[in-house]
Amino acid sequence: MFEVITIANQKGGVGKTTTAVNLAASLAAAEKRVLLIDFDAQANATTSLGFRRNDIEFNIYHVLMGSKKISEVIQKTDIPFMDLVSSDIGLVGIEKSFYANKSGRELILKKKIAEVADSYDFVIIDSPPALGPLTVNALAAAHSVIIPIQCEYYALQGLAQLLNTIQMLKENGINSSLEVRGLLPTMYSAQNNLSKQVFADLSAHFDSKLFKNIDDDSYIIIPRNVKLAESPSFGKPILLYDAKSSGSVAYQDLAQTILQGA
Ligand SMILES: Nc1ncnc2c1ncn2[C@@H]1O[C@H](COP(=O)(O)OP(=O)(O)OP(=O)(O)O)[C@@H](O)[C@H]1O
Numbered sequence: 001m002f003e004v005i006t007i008a009n010q011k012g013g014v015g016k017t018t019t020a021v022n023l024a025a026s027l028a029a030a031e032k033r034v035l036l037i038d039f040d041a042q043a044n045a046t047t048s049l050g051f052r053r054n055d056i057e058f059n060i061y062h063v064l065m066g067s068k069k070i071s072e073v074i075q076k077t078d079i080p081f082m083d084l085v086s087s088d089i090g091l092v093g094i095e096k097s098f099y100a101n102k103s104g105r106e107l108i109l110k111k112k113i114a115e116v117a118d119s120y121d122f123v124i125i126d127s128p129p130a131l132g133p134l135t136v137n138a139l140a141a142a143h144s145v146i147i148p149i150q151c152e153y154y155a156l157q158g159l160a161q162l163l164n165t166i167q168m169l170k171e172n173g174i175n176s177s178l179e180v181r182g183l184l185p186t187m188y189s190a191q192n193n194l195s196k197q198v199f200a201d202l203s204a205h206f207d208s209k210l211f212k213n214i215d216d217d218s219y220i221i222i223p224r225n226v227k228l229a230e231s232p233s234f235g236k237p238i239l240l241y242d243a244k245s246s247g248s249v250a251y252q253d254l255a256q257t258i259l260q261g262a
């Protein structure tokens, strides 16, 4: 088993990083060897695992620039079976050199990941809130993509554009086997009519792309849960902060569904 899963949505603040960190930790808790790649200059995945920006000298930027091998920048995390490739603000500058380097520029990350494929069962990539070269590299490197959808206003705005980009990468051969693993409703509040409306829209249009629980076939919906919002400030995934919280249970359910389909 080796699967690279990119978490993508060019809309900001929809739960990409929360999903990447907590899905990675939940897969690791199931004793799968997981590498989380922070592929966003904001470095939120890095800091939410308890690393400070300046703690780590070398990161994904140096790998993309060719000055370090990916194996040289891998960090152990507090979670057994889970490693991290960190990011920092320097990644902002990389996009220019991606544009300059015309041939094969979409496949740089894919080639770097291939070097450590034997060491992991899953690679989870957290991508930035843009449809630029970094996200294209993250999609080109992936077997599949998970799209978090925030259950709020304008939730579906931009989704068509993202799905078009995915389709384009398939058709032009950059990643002909890329699969949309699923759309993941996030920050759902049962008391909120808008949340219900967004979920109703999602299930009306994309039912086959919603994740279902392996036990009872119910939908997997990530609830709005304060523990999920707090855990990054403690430098921990939700599993180590409050394993029984509704947010933690939902991400563990997601991991189980993914393992079943792997
Ligand atoms: N299910 C949830 N319940 C409560 N808060 C959440 C939930 N999911 C995410 N959050 C919070 O919402 C904010 C945005 O989430 P997150 O950083 O995961 O989004 P993102 O898509 O990665 O954002 P960006 O586009 O900036 O990278 C964060 O403060 C996070 O802690």
Ligand SMILES: [Mg+2]
Pocket: 016, 017, 018, 040, 044, 126, 127
């Ligand atoms: Mg993020």
